[in-house]
Amino acid sequence: MTCLPKDPTDKKLGLVIDLDICVGCHACAVNCKEWNTAGKSAPLTDYDPYGKKPDGVWFNRIHTYETDDGQGNGTTVHFPRSCLHCEDAPCVTVCPTGASYKRTEDGIVLVNEDICIGCKLCSWACPYGAREYDEAEGVMKKCTLCVDKIYNENLPESSRVPACVSTCPAGARSFGDLGDPDSEVSKLVAARGGIELMPEQGTKPVNRYLPPRPRKKGEEGKAPRMLNHSDDSADGAGLIARWVDKILS
Amino acid sequence: MHPAKSVIFFTTASGAGYGLMVWLALLAALGLVPADQAFGIVGFGLAFALIVGGLLSSTFHLGHPERAWRAFSQWRSSWLSREGVAAVVAFLPLGLFALCWVVMGENRGNAALIGLIGAAMSLLTIFTTSMIYAQLKTIPAWHNGWTVAGYLVLGPMNGALIALLLAQAFGYADAAQLLHRLAVALLVAGLAIKLFYWLRIHGGRVTSTAGTATGLGHLGKVTMSASPHDTDNYLLREMGFRVARKHAAKLRPIAIVAGFIIPFLLLVLTHHAGLGEGGILLALALAWLSCQIGLYVERWLFFAEAKHAVTLYYGEQAI
Numbered sequence A: 001m002t003c004l005p006k007d008p009t010d011k012k013l014g015l016v017i018d019l020d021i022c023v024g025c026h027a028c029a030v031n032c033k034e035w036n037t038a039g040k041s042a043p044l045t046d047y048d049p050y051g052k053k054p055d056g057v058w059f060n061r062i063h064t065y066e067t068d069d070g071q072g073n074g075t076t077v078h079f080p081r082s083c084l085h086c087e088d089a090p091c092v093t094v095c096p097t098g099a100s101y102k103r104t105e106d107g108i109v110l111v112n113e114d115i116c117i118g119c120k121l122c123s124w125a126c127p128y129g130a131r132e133y134d135e136a137e138g139v140m141k142k143c144t145l146c147v148d149k150i151y152n153e154n155l156p157e158s159s160r161v162p163a164c165v166s167t168c169p170a171g172a173r174s175f176g177d178l179g180d181p182d183s184e185v186s187k188l189v190a191a192r193g194g195i196e197l198m199p200e201q202g203t204k205p206v207n208r209y210l211p212p213r214p215r216k217k218g219e220e221g222k223a224p225r226m227l228n229h230s231d232d233s234a235d236g237a238g239l240i241a242r243w244v245d246k247i248l249s
Numbered sequence B: 001m002h003p004a005k006s007v008i009f010f011t012t013a014s015g016a017g018y019g020l021m022v023w024l025a026l027l028a029a030l031g032l033v034p035a036d037q038a039f040g041i042v043g044f045g046l047a048f049a050l051i052v053g054g055l056l057s058s059t060f061h062l063g064h065p066e067r068a069w070r071a072f073s074q075w076r077s078s079w080l081s082r083e084g085v086a087a088v089v090a091f092l093p094l095g096l097f098a099l100c101w102v103v104m105g106e107n108r109g110n111a112a113l114i115g116l117i118g119a120a121m122s123l124l125t126i127f128t129t130s131m132i133y134a135q136l137k138t139i140p141a142w143h144n145g146w147t148v149a150g151y152l153v154l155g156p157m158n159g160a161l162i163a164l165l166l167a168q169a170f171g172y173a174d175a176a177q178l179l180h181r182l183a184v185a186l187l188v189a190g191l192a193i194k195l196f197y198w199l200r201i202h203g204g205r206v207t208s209t210a211g212t213a214t215g216l217g218h219l220g221k222v223t224m225s226a227s228p229h230d231t232d233n234y235l236l237r238e239m240g241f242r243v244a245r246k247h248a249a250k251l252r253p254i255a256i257v258a259g260f261i262i263p264f265l266l267l268v269l270t271h272h273a274g275l276g277e278g279g280i281l282l283a284l285a286l287a288w289l290s291c292q293i294g295l296y297v298e299r300w301l302f303f304a305e306a307k308h309a310v311t312l313y314y315g316e317q318a319i
Ligand code: SF4
Pocket: A082, A083, A084, A085, A086, A089, A090, A091, A092, A109, A125, A126, A127, A128, A129, A130, A131, A142, A203
């Protein structure tokens, strides 16, 4: 059923991505591909993988942006982009077949590939580019929030987090219940002023992004212990150095 | 948005087919055309060919056309599903109407009533098609009333030109006169709607920006300095279509002239220039052909000019 759940539980599983920490290494994207190409949505098809124009299905893509305030202050921000498991997910309601659905119990948005007709309308409805069509299989695929990992009882409890979260070497990604105000992720969002992407699109995303912390300006913002390379006076140097300086200058 | 040929053909062809049905029902209800079997065969034949051809071509772009029947299930939430249901339901009255007219030689009374129900269902189907596009907030160029108005007027406009040609060819002067007026009025209305549509989408209105897409807007202008991938992916092929925007300025006048102005002038010509019967038919046929070409260009632009929110992640500044 592509109507959104009528009585959703309070549970809203999702990711919190810290833009201040992400170093843009693409490890999460690679591990996402690795896990999911053997998981629920397998395979994540690649077209022309060794050719001139490699391309394929990925659930997580890492962009890099630069900002410029016009006064000489710029920032470089690495920006992972994946499904935000929206509360008012337009990708779900537009689906004509019921293949696209939002789970009542935890809010995860999934595609039932067995009934998807590959009309692609859901990918048109998603503002965030989170849905990728598998041209080889003729069905739509998307981030599963690693539903086959986070509930997987064959894995040790500490491994039951999404692949992108467990692999991030910088610790920029957190996973948890954003519907519970006392969860670690909710506290993190509150402490850092986590934001929704494109709130004006009315999708009510669950995932949150933590904006880069403000840069320090002026003296405070300088790196500590700057060497003054323009100092060429010989004052304070040893006797021989001063003597050489005198002869040469 | 990528202008898929199958979808362009589908929306223009089925729009014309449903439009033609509307006018066949109206002519019957007003008693302007008797249940002439030959007229019926040609009229319904054309209308059904356009509708069915359009619907079939719309399944070509599906990844799994054999599962298309599943698309009837989600009418409660999905406009695409509603379109499928409306299209199938419309076949009932339209098919019955065609049977009454062609086989039973009856197009007044109850037959006309069934025809009018079919006409209403035809308009409803066009409306559901327009809502598939108009519902998408991600594409502000489509997410407005002009999209709906455009579909609701351009289909019947195209259909009126076909119906007019038929009425003229079969020598139903009263019907031809009414259709002539309708077609002229719809050409004017259609052009006005498209002009307002273009004014709106090029009017500088902004829904989302690279700043809101990344949440970095408070830091200044946001530009992408590294893409996640260096070849085009599905998102860029489907939604990042840019080619047309370069040519849009040239194509818009072509759509306007071929789609509206030439048919309008030809229609005026048939009334005033004292053309013979053959001349009038030729002029009407050319009017329809020109309109058809213009509408293909219009529909191509409808897709190609529409910017999708996801492009904000790939270097577009505002949509
Ligand atoms: S991010 Fe896109 S695909 Fe994911 S739930 Fe939201 S609208 Fe749907």
